[in-house]
Amino acid sequence: xxxDELTVLDAYTKRVYKxxxxxxxxxxxxxxxxxxxxxxxGYYDQINEFWMWAFxxxxxxxxxxxxxxxxxxxxxxxxxxxxMLVWGKYTAAMIAIVQWNAISYIWPFRDFxxxxxxxxxxxxxFFDIKLVNFTSAGLLISTFVSWIINGEYLLxxxxxxxxxxMTFRIxxxxxxxxxxxxxxxFGGKNSVRDRRSAGEL
Numbered sequence: 001x002x003x004d005e006l007t008v009l010d011a012y013t014k015r016v017y018k019x020x021x022x023x024x025x026x027x028x029x030x031x032x033x034x035x036x037x038x039x040x041x042g043y044y045d046q047i048n049e050f051w052m053w054a055f056x057x058x059x060x061x062x063x064x065x066x067x068x069x070x071x072x073x074x075x076x077x078x079x080x081x082x083x084m085l086v087w088g089k090y091t092a093a094m095i096a097i098v099q100w101n102a103i104s105y106i107w108p109f110r111d112f113x114x115x116x117x118x119x120x121x122x123x124x125x126f127f128d129i130k131l132v133n134f135t136s137a138g139l140l141i142s143t144f145v146s147w148i149i150n151g152e153y154l155l156x157x158x159x160x161x162x163x164x165x166m167t168f169r170i171x172x173x174x175x176x177x178x179x180x181x182x183x184x185x186f187g188g189k190n191s192v193r194d195r196r197s198a199g200e201l
Contacts, residue, residue, distance in 0.1 A: 010079055016125045017073060017080045017088060024092050024122055025059070025066035028099045032059040035107050044107075051106050058102065062095050089131050093123055097138040104146035108153035113169055116143055117176045124180050127188035136177045143173065 032055045038044040039052060069091065073084040096119040103112060116139050123135045147154050156165035 013085070013126075014074075014078070014080055017085060018070060020092050020122050020125065021066045021069045021073070021088055024095055025063040028059040028062050028095065031099070031103065031107075032056045047106065055102055055106050059099070062099075065091065065095075089123070089126055089128060090134070093131060093135040093138070096120070096123070096135060097142060100139055101142050101146065104142065104154065105150055108146075108150050110154060110156060112154070113143060113173065116140075116173060117180070120177065120180050124184045124187070127184055129181065129185045129188055132181055132184040136181060140173060140177060 032052075035044065035047065036052060036056055039047050039049075069084060069088040073080055073088060075081050100116065100119050119139055120132065120135050123132050126132075156162050156169075
């Protein structure tokens with residue numbers, strides 16, 4: 001079966017699966033490469049080299065895992081295997097959560113909380129509300145725990161604006177996650193409705 005014979009939803013799922021299974025590991029590898037490059041250029045010399053190299057190796061393994069899902073994810077008709085789609089989506093979610101935690105503890109900067117959005121956004125393209133709920137919850141819990149454990153580096157400076165900054169952070173995180181979940185919910189609802197109207201369900 002060639003791509004012209006696939007349904008719109010199957011073709012969309014195939015493309016998104018390929019993109020997500022590679023773009024998330026490649027993004028992780030780009031982050032670890034940035035950390036390592038900054039360290040050896042002398043701009044980030046306080047990092048622990050053992051954890052830095054562990055971070056690099058972990059992200060290489062993520063990329064290998066992404067290629068594994070690409071290589072083994074399709075049946076003879078070119079459709080994404082259902083079991084590989086489920087495992088691939090939740091593996092990508094776990095990679096995002098693990099990577100977010102690694103950055104929070106290995107590369108801690110006060111303003112990184114704002115990038116939490118990017119670690120959830122990719123999952124929204126599957127229009128799977130359970131997946132996005134899982135990823136959002138994992139990232140939010142990880143963020144709040146890292147603020148407790150690594151607050152010296154991750155929380156705002158404790159000055160007269162501390163409470164206002166924390167309020168802004170928390171509202172922004174919850175609002176962005178809520179928006180992503182709403183988009184995912186209605187996108188998934190519409191895709192199911194379209195499949196039913198086309199007689200596929």
